Every structure is written in C-alpha cells, then in structure tokens.
Amino acid sequence: MYSHLRRDSISDVIVAESLEKRFDDVVAVDRIDFAVREGEIFGFLGPNGAGKTTTMKMIQCVSPKTAGTLRVFGMDVSTRPRQIKQHLGVVPQENNLDPDFTAYQNLTIYARYFGIPRKTAEERAEELLDFMQLREKSDVLIDKLSGGMKRRLIIARALVNDPELLILDEPTIGLDPQARHLIWEKLKEIQAQGNTQVMTTHYLDEAARLCDRLVIMDHGKILVEGSPGSLISEYAGTDIVEADSTPQVMACLDAIGASYDAVGDVVQVFTGRPHDVVRALMESCSHEKVLARPATLEDVFLKLTGRTLRE
C-alpha cells in the first residue's frame, strides 16, 4: 500500500529501540524496545502514568523523544514528522473535535490540513459518515452529539487521509456497551482492509478482543509482550478458582498443596486443573461461594502491575 515509503523491513511499521522520554527529572518512558508489524493491532496496556500516552505522542511525532531511536514507516520521527503524519490517523484520548463546525465540516476541514482537494474531501467525508453510522448527524454541531457519536466522529476524522497506521488512545473511553461494540466492529473492519493499529486502553476485555499482540507497561518500562492468549497462559494459567478468604478455605488449599493469593476477602487459585480444586473445596470445606472461571488478561495485568492505586 505504501511502497513509495522507504522501509526498514517490510513487516515492521514502527520500530523503537531504547526509546526514552524524560520530563525534567521524571522518566516517563524508560528505554523501551518494541516493533509493530504491518496489519496487526498492537496494544499498550498499563496503569495510569505507565508511559502509554507519552509513547503514543512520540509515535505521532508531536512529542520529541529524549533518546533512543523511533522509526515509523522506516522514517525517523525527529527528522521527517510531516511525511510520517501524512500517513497517520490519530484518535486522541481527549475529544478535540472542532466545536465551531458541524460533523461534516469537521471532516472536510480536517482533510484540508492534509492537503486533500476539496472534492475528494467531500466524497471522503460522506463515505466516512456512512461508515461510522453518523449520516443523519452530518449537519449537527459537535456540542449536540452524544459521547458515543463524538468518539465515532473522531475515528472518522482519523480516517480522512486514508492512513496506513491508526493510533488510538483509549478509543472507547466512557462509552456505553452498544457504542463500544460498534467501534470494535469498525476497528476490525479497518484492520481487515490492511490497516495497522496501535492502541492504548484500560479495558482489558477490549484489549483481549482486539489486540493481536500487546505489551503491558509500568513505570515507563515494558513488563511483558505477547498475544493476549499467550500472556494469559504464561502468567495466569488457564483457570482461576475463587473462594471466600476464610481460615478453613486456606487450610483446605494447603492440604491439597494448591498455591493461592489472598486478594481482599477473596482467595484466588491460579490453576490448570480447576475441577480438582473446586471438588476439594466443596468436599472438605463444603463451601458455598466457590467460583471457577477462565483466566483473563485482567488477572495477568493485576498480577504484573499490582493492586496499588495509581494517580
């Protein structure tokens, strides 16, 4: 699709090596390495302040890196920001649609920033309003749109230049389930057309559903990298059994030699044989509140980044 751009490797759209970002004395991104392959959806997960958004902004060429290398489409972000941005679509965390204009005008005016001719921009705006199911909101001012509509419009705006790479910073933040599902569906459709996507999200179900590969960051460093499935099986096992955190339950678990974590008033057993654990608990402790469930990305996330609240 973008053979006219010089590339390091045909399969890597973004390559970061020892990428670092400092704000005065604070290290926001601490010499991280990652590579995003063409056509995949790549996720950045992590608690607040982990360095996700800062990394996104460096990829977008709007925040200069402190050290290391960062290449997008094979081009250095510090020397060729315009060429890179020409092929980027950005969905920022904070809605920054232009409130002086209607939904339709937001798209055509944004297209102009890319030097897209008016006629092409108008056709593109129509297509995108249809695609994001905003047709009937075409002439509505931004203030009159619901949160979900604004988010859909901002995705439409990010697509106005037909980007090779989409950068999504918490694309479904604050949306109801219907709006989230619609956006997920659309992002998958866009991916199917050959688009590469990089996203941050706090919704781990969203990451598990959308991301081909992801990293979990904390304190500016990448803790782990892999597909959601491989990370779950590696760090959380296949299943989790939960029961009330009582001395009897703990005694039972000790008796069968299962290792467990006490989390608040619940004990969690990370296990590959949930039936055995549940049976042992039911039989020996005759306990009522026993729950067996598949391990999720959330379990991996909390295990790796801890349960301490972040600001």
Add this chain to the structure above:
Amino acid sequence: MVDLGLSRITGSALYVWRRNWDAFIKTYRVNFIPPFVEPLLYLLALGYGLGAFVEAIDGIPYPQYIAPALVSISVMYSAFFECTYSSFVRMYYQKTFDAIIAAPLSIEDVIAGEILWGATRGTIYATLMLPVLIAFGVVDLPTSFLLIPFALPAGLLFACIGMCFTAITPGIDALNYPSFLFITPMFLFSGTFFPLDILPEQVQYFAIAFLPLTHVVNVNRAITLTAFSPFVLFSLVWIGVVTVIFFVIALRLMRRRLIV
C-alpha cells in the same frame, strides 16, 4: 545558526488561516456589527459631541483628527483580542491546536496561521469602517484607501504581541492584565484623541519607543490627512522590526508551551 523556528513554517499555515476564516464567515452577522457601529458612536460622541468644545488641532477639525485613530484602535483591538482570548480558547479549551498538529502541520504553521488570521481580522474591520468614515467626509480620498493595505502589517504587529501573551498566560483570566495595563492605556495615550506633544517630554519618548499604537496612528493619520513626513517612515520601520521580533518570540514561546 540559531533555530528561530521559521524553517518550520510552510504554506500549510494557510489551512489554519482558512479554518478561522470559515468560522468567522459562519457568524458573519455578529462579526460585522462592531466595525460599523464603533466608528459611528465614536465619531458622534467624541468627534461631534466633545469635538464641539475642542478647537481644531494643528488646524485639523476634531472629527478629522480622531478618524485615523478610530481605524488604528479597531485594528489593534481586533488583532490583539483575536490572538489572545480567541486563540487561547482554541488552544486551551477546544484543543484545536492539538488536533491540527496531529495532521502534517508544525506548531509554527499553526501559530503563523493564527497570527495571519488575527491581522486579517484587523484588515477586515478597517475595510468595513472606511465607508462610514468616507460617508462622514472625515478622511481624504483617494489616499485613505491605503488604510486597508496598511491594516495588515498593523494587525500583524498586534497579533504577534498578543500571541506572546497567550503563550505565557496561565489561564484566560490572566489575559486581562495585558488588556487593561497595556492595551487600554495605549488606546488613550498614543496620540489617538489628543496630540502627544502636550504630554511631558519623557512620556512622549516613552510612547514613541514602546507604544506600538503610536506608530500605527502616526501612519494612519498621515494617510487620512495626506500629510507624509519622515516620521512616517520611521514608524513603518519601527512596526516592521518590532513585528518580526515578536513573531519569532511568539513561535518560540508557543513551541515551549505546547511541545513537551
């Protein structure tokens, strides 16, 4: 070579200008009122009301004396306020600058476009005022048509100065400081409604050295009275030099504020 940020300005700055033009046109009815009403009120109240008690200044009837000042003030207000309060709203509340720099534009493109727009707005206001002044017969013709092209550099001057304040202000309320402590005194003490030479000598020198409006009024008065002197040339040079200085400072301060 020192990096002044000028190399990061491209023709894309015009897209930013165009965005503001589009927004202005959408609300043109409101926007077109001040340039018609303001000169009318000032001319009637000051020019003819107060002017009835004022002798001719240097042989010039009072309405004729203040007419070029009214244009100068209007250019100052429209360009300065556009690049302070309005630019601040776009930058801080609407996050419009953030949205634009995600496209292939630099922050310098955005600031240059904003400043050019501020100056354009001043020029539009000067253009709209001119028919009113002509109708009252208080400006010479055809020289007074020069008010229009000169409004652009005059507007650039105030737009650049305004943008510097926008770049350093902690919040929108703090923009009241330059408005009341800089713009309002200038409105009164720049040879607008009475000649500078009745003021103490030191104040005159201060006005000529540091008050941009003094030079804009000087040039505009030469235009409307068709009375050019070497002092006009000095004012033009002053305006040019100060505009360039504040333009470079505005670019630098905005980069420091927005690119982190």
